[in-house]
Amino acid sequence: MTPRLVATDLDGTLVRSDGSVSPYTAEVLAQVEEAGVPVVFVTGRPLRWTEEVFEHVGEHGLAVVSNGALVWDVARHRPALERPIDPGLGLEMCRLLREALPGTAYAVEHLDGIGLEPEFLERHAVPDGARRASIEELFTTPALKLLARHEELGPQDFWDAAEEVVAGRLVITWSSATSLLEISAPGVTKASTLELLCADLGIAAEEVMAFGDMPNDLPMLAWAGTSYAMANAHPTVLEAATHTAPSNDEDGVARVLAGVFYQ
Known part of the structure; x- marks a missing residue:
């Protein structure tokens, strides 16, 4: 067909x-x-x-x-x-992930651009004017995507551990050769x-x-x-x-x- x-x-x-x-x-x-x-x-x-x-x-x-x-x-x-991801749910998942996996750093994508924590090491050029702040300051309105990065864990280990913590409350995907998780709203x-x-x-x-x-x-x-x-x-x-x-x-x-x- x-x-x-x-x-x-x-x-x-x-x-x-x-x-x-x-x-x-x-x-x-x-x-x-x-x-x-x-x-x-x-x-x-x-x-x-x-x-x-x-x-x-x-x-x-x-x-x-x-x-x-x-x-x-x-x-x-x-x-x-x-x-988008509701900020209340997103921030709760950020807290749980960081407690379980110390060293996790976050960035958040909104329609108008990206905001990154100071510890988030982006592999691509960061747009001019992108904000650097804590995830609590960045994630105050619904976001299209939450990014989580770890500099010590391997990609599969990071994904597996994050899936266990998040337990289906958000959708976690992986499309990078590095330890970067892309997290979306439920469903x-x-x-x-x-x-x-x-x-x-x-x-x-x-x-x-x-x-x-x-x-x-x-x-x-x-x-x-x-x-x-x-x-x-x-x-x-x-x-x-x-x-x-x-x-x-x-x-x-x-x-x-x-x-x-x-x-």
Whole structure:
């Protein structure tokens, strides 16, 4: 069955390792859109990093951002849906995590940017004007995403320990090679927000083709009728997906789509 919607992660999936979208991939995405099939970017990136690739979203102009916490209307430059973390619940989880895992540092993403604790060592350039303060000072209004980082624990150990502490009260995902956890509101995943978007469009799960590479893509790949793990994907993603695509540096998403739509 030809899909009615394509959902794709960005980093490690659609975007090459150098951060680019190749001309071949851009061309295939445009052709799929011209065929009447929306290509929806579904990413853990915050809005400010997703804007770099909005030229490729097509006329439908929708992107699922921050692991499902935000649906952004590109054409109108405004949120179509927000699913934030309540600050009371978020701060309680911060306290419990830090008690169980001393050395945990936090940052918080709002629609207007990121705030970071002084101890949070960001691996990317911090935007001009980003605030540095305690999490209690930063997390006073609902936030799209809470970030937790540990400089001593390994990624898997940090994730496993945090899952035990949080016990399902928030959603924890991991899409980094470092010990960085991305934490969302209860029930908020790429999959649950994509499902809401598809319901508005009258598209069923079995009509969706999804691509991903990291554990934060697992719910989306499980929900979609057809799922592809990239050849460079995390082992858990390769095991879960129903198909494997060539790597992101081989334009794997575009090559699969070209085969599906233009055999």
